[in-house]
Amino acid sequence: MGRVYNFSAGPAVLPEEVLIRARDEMLDWRASGMSVMEMSHRGKEFISIARKAEADLRELMAIPANYKILFLQGGATAQFAAVPMNLLRGRRKADYVNTGHWSKRAIAEAKKYCEVHIAASSEDRNFSYVPPQERWELSSDAAYVHITSNETIGGVEYHWIPDTGDVPLVADASSHILSRPIDVSRFGLIYAGAQKNIGPAGLAIVIVREDLIGGALPITPAIFDYKVQAENESMLNTPPTFALYMAGLVFEWLKEKGGLAAMERINLEKARLLYDLLDSSDFYASPVAKADRSRMNVPFTLKDPALEEEFLRQAKAHGLVQLKGHRSVGGMRASIYNAMPIEGVRALVEFMRDFAAKHG
Template sequence: MSKRAYNFNAGPAALPLEVLERAQAEFVDFHGTGMSIMEMSHRGAVYEGVHNEASSRLLQLLGNPQGYKVLFLQGGASTQFAMIPMNLLTEGKVGAYVKTGSWANKAIKEAKLIGETYVAASSEEDKYMSVPDLSNLQLPDNAAYLHLTSNETIEGTQFTQYPDTGSVPLIADMSSDILCRPFDLTQFGMVYAGAQKNLGPSGVTVVIAREELVSNSPKHLPSMLRYDIQADNNSLYNTPPSFSIYMVNEVLRWIEEQGGLQAVEQNNRKKADLLYNAIDNSGGFFRGCADLESRSLMNVTFRLANEELEKQFIKQSEQEGFVGLKGHRSVGGLRASIYNAVPYDSIKALVDLMNHFQQQNG
């Protein structure tokens, strides 16, 4: 096989090589059936076994808390921005949101189309380069839920802890940091994530929710947008993205093989420390964007002295086999997305490139 790229794409993003090779071996003939998983009926026992295994494996990694349901949905996290208020923001209630950047803003924008919203905390004054302190959060008495974005992919910020919201369900968009570390699912009414960063390929969105939250959706909603119909049908109301779910199951198996979430977190912190230390010890040649206490483990955002130098760095990185280091078009700069599947050696290679570039241009 030819040399693989140093893949720092923000999403779709790197997948574990072991998972790709396992999928390659099973692609044409899955477990002796004479068919690819993509060719099977989603009503058949073989596919349903994979489907159910992915669901149970995910809950096992999170400690098997009781009373939670896993849904495999379509439309990405962006559809969840609307589906959550459509299902949960009932008359007389208000949707509370934490405003931390690009993806939180998109969630708020969609919710405003459905009902009343309330910004419970915001880091807008800090240009979203930090996450707000939620320790003394005040929520309206009629709050239907509190929604936050656990990791802002574009700005490169991440919550290190989550608030106690009492009887108000806490909902988190974890698209870009789910399973990068252990977390207590019982703090949440719902977490959701587009798969294409830490869980698998694009095409499926994972929702993990308390059963009571997804058991009684408004009857006027279209069937595909009702949580209760999806839950009652085990996410098989219509044809699911079967290959994507199969890949999620294999990524979850790979996480188990690494030693579970504690081992994954240890590796992620080792990778992030290596890259942040290279930035911080560059004498100001490279500058981190996010505030120190809010830095993301998954998306490292940084700048050079000017845009011309950044363009030069991007060009040189691409010539040397690096992919995805250009910052999001809305903020510019540089960004390295170092999700679970990005190996330590790729970060080491990036640091070597940065040191060499500084020697040439410092």
């Protein structure tokens, strides 16, 4: 079949140019005589890879100098615990906004370490929207406010940054980080698993304001302590070296494409193509409020659920794969991350239009 259009939510599609470069450097990285997978993480070769990746990410996201960038293991799920461990800093409560599956996972983990106050929730409408801030009930004594800024499963995305005053805002941005410019200075901490819009699985990125580190709970393992990791330049132990190298290649690719403003224009066009089809059809439907639709993860349903398996079978025959929705919600889902070319979205839209015409 050759290369397909892979709409997986993660691990997800990577830029073909990045994969080709990694292939070409697989056995011998820049005349070192070694693969990146074989290098010592303390050697000058890998240190240069890590430092360039950090510098490129700081440039891409315009990350202020008073923020640390950490390259860690355990995915975003490890940060569900690491965030309260590091950010409570003597307080006993944290505010969380519940917008779906991954918010609930973060809330459940945080409850092991502190009192969790649900400042707002969209559960009343099956997590199909972002609660407007005028409905939030923030605590005066919260250590931080946590949001999941893009719900990968539910396809709900914040297109605005909440105002939490002097209380640090924390965001799990796993599935839309690097898809558009954001004002990092509005956040106390941003974290993201890499396997959606950054690189292969095995790496998590934490961007944390310096004044928020150094007060970890006494029970915090050293590997989860942001201060310890920052002091060791994310190398307290052996980091996921190949995943970090691949992330660095993706950062270079993004810079070559014109940076995040250029990617946002492309992502807006890709999302428009798919949502326009959904909105103009009585065969397909989007469950998400229009104002809060994700540009990265697009869930949709078919008028007749009995046709779902046939839809997936025919889509695969057309080179369109990984379109099945998450088991917790069903239906379909197309994840159209940075690395998904617009040609892939056009091919999907054309297939969906033809399928509806034949089965509507």
